[in-house]
Amino acid sequence: MGVPLAEITFISDYRVYLSRRCAHRCGYCNFQQTPANLPPSRKAVRALLHTAGRIGAHQITLTSGEGIDQWDEISSACRYMGYRGWYDYVHAMARFVLQQRGHHLFFPSLDVGAMPWHELRKMRDAVANVRMMLHSIDNNLQTEIAHRDAPHKCLERRLAALEEMASVGIPMVTGIQVGIGESEETWGQTARIVSDIHRRHGSIQNFVVSPFEPQPYSLMAAYPPVSAEVFLRAVRTVRDNLHSSILLSPEIGRSIELLPDLDQMGISDIGSVTLGNSEHLDLDIRSAIHHIMIDPSGVDLKQRMALCEDFIARRALPEDLTNNIQRFSRFMEQTRGLDHQRPTDSQTGLGGNDARASNHDTVA
Numbered sequence: 001m002g003v004p005l006a007e008i009t010f011i012s013d014y015r016v017y018l019s020r021r022c023a024h025r026c027g028y029c030n031f032q033q034t035p036a037n038l039p040p041s042r043k044a045v046r047a048l049l050h051t052a053g054r055i056g057a058h059q060i061t062l063t064s065g066e067g068i069d070q071w072d073e074i075s076s077a078c079r080y081m082g083y084r085g086w087y088d089y090v091h092a093m094a095r096f097v098l099q100q101r102g103h104h105l106f107f108p109s110l111d112v113g114a115m116p117w118h119e120l121r122k123m124r125d126a127v128a129n130v131r132m133m134l135h136s137i138d139n140n141l142q143t144e145i146a147h148r149d150a151p152h153k154c155l156e157r158r159l160a161a162l163e164e165m166a167s168v169g170i171p172m173v174t175g176i177q178v179g180i181g182e183s184e185e186t187w188g189q190t191a192r193i194v195s196d197i198h199r200r201h202g203s204i205q206n207f208v209v210s211p212f213e214p215q216p217y218s219l220m221a222a223y224p225p226v227s228a229e230v231f232l233r234a235v236r237t238v239r240d241n242l243h244s245s246i247l248l249s250p251e252i253g254r255s256i257e258l259l260p261d262l263d264q265m266g267i268s269d270i271g272s273v274t275l276g277n278s279e280h281l282d283l284d285i286r287s288a289i290h291h292i293m294i295d296p297s298g299v300d301l302k303q304r305m306a307l308c309e310d311f312i313a314r315r316a317l318p319e320d321l322t323n324n325i326q327r328f329s330r331f332m333e334q335t336r337g338l339d340h341q342r343p344t345d346s347q348t349g350l351g352g353n354d355a356r357a358s359n360h361d362t363v364a
């Protein structure tokens with residue numbers, strides 16, 4: 001008998017840009033320096049979901065910059081489409097994603113930055129998880145290129161926002177980016193602080209460790225990417241300081257060659273793998289992942305849901321989410337890799353090819 005393959009899980013993700021506008025300018029992000037269309041209509045989102053489904057994505061991350069909810073152009077665009085404002089629009093888009101029927105099956109993840117408690121509470125019936133990265137809690141970065149124009153990323157404000165959001169009880173994804181000029185001490189410190197928040201609220205699902213890769217047009221476009229050695233050191237440090245019930249997810253993206261190193265460290269998840277977004281598809285990473293899945297050598301790469309089993313077991317979930325969890329489980333029994341056959345209605349237990357109607361059917 002051969003040595004059993006190590007199993008590493010991931011989420012197949014597709015990002016829908018609700019807006020690239022942002023009130024801040026982090027050095028490693030290019031949202032402020034790239035064209036920002038107005039929020040897409042339901043019809044436009046439907047077309048994006050069709051693409052997402054065809055490439056095998058199951059998590060739809062609805063993303064935007066931060067602090068734009070009161071901007072006139074955003075509020076006006078949302079009202080024009082029939083929504084009360086930005087958060088009403090975001091909620092409607094998340095419900096729309098969750099309620100897709102037919103052979104596409106999606107879990108909405110929200111990545112729109114810090115949100116007021118009462119607005120996040122309203123999202124509980126619409127999202128599988130909420131993502132709010134800390135990036136770094138190193139306050140020295142407030143005078144460096146990474147966070148010089150991002151006062152909301154100082155330790156005190158970011159942690160207060162995370163604590164408030166964690167208290168709502170939606171599974172949360174947070175974490176750090178490695179290689180943006182932060183002190184190495186802050187890696188373990190962040191893991192301990194997040195673990196404390198988790199002890200109080202029980203809602204931190206994943207801690208992401210993400211490697212810095214320079215983004216075109218960002219302020220740090222000419223900076224070198226973080227080395228594999230430094231990145232793996234950060235993963236090890238976080239692993240040694242993180243609460244055992246938080247899933248550690250080094251999001252290696254295109255750096256698939258790191259899988260054996262991560263496996264040796266006992267890492268069992270690599271979080272979200274983005275197969276595409278509103279603007280382009282990453283067919284190379286899709287192809288690489290697909291081939292490992294159908295022909296595993298060294299690691300057995302498996303898709304997982306946007307919610308961990310632990311959260312599913314101990315939370316009262318909205319009906320639509322429960323339906324999708326059941327459908328996903330059946331779906332995974334039938335397939336391997338990212339290309340899957342279309343299950344029949346009797347296999348999914350649910351019929352129909354169209355999304356359900358919503359209050360905004362006639363508007364967008």
Ligand code: SF4
Pocket residue numbers: 022023024025026029030031032064065066113150
């Ligand atoms: S707050 Fe988020 S979207 Fe805005 S610049 Fe920073 S990383 Fe980019």
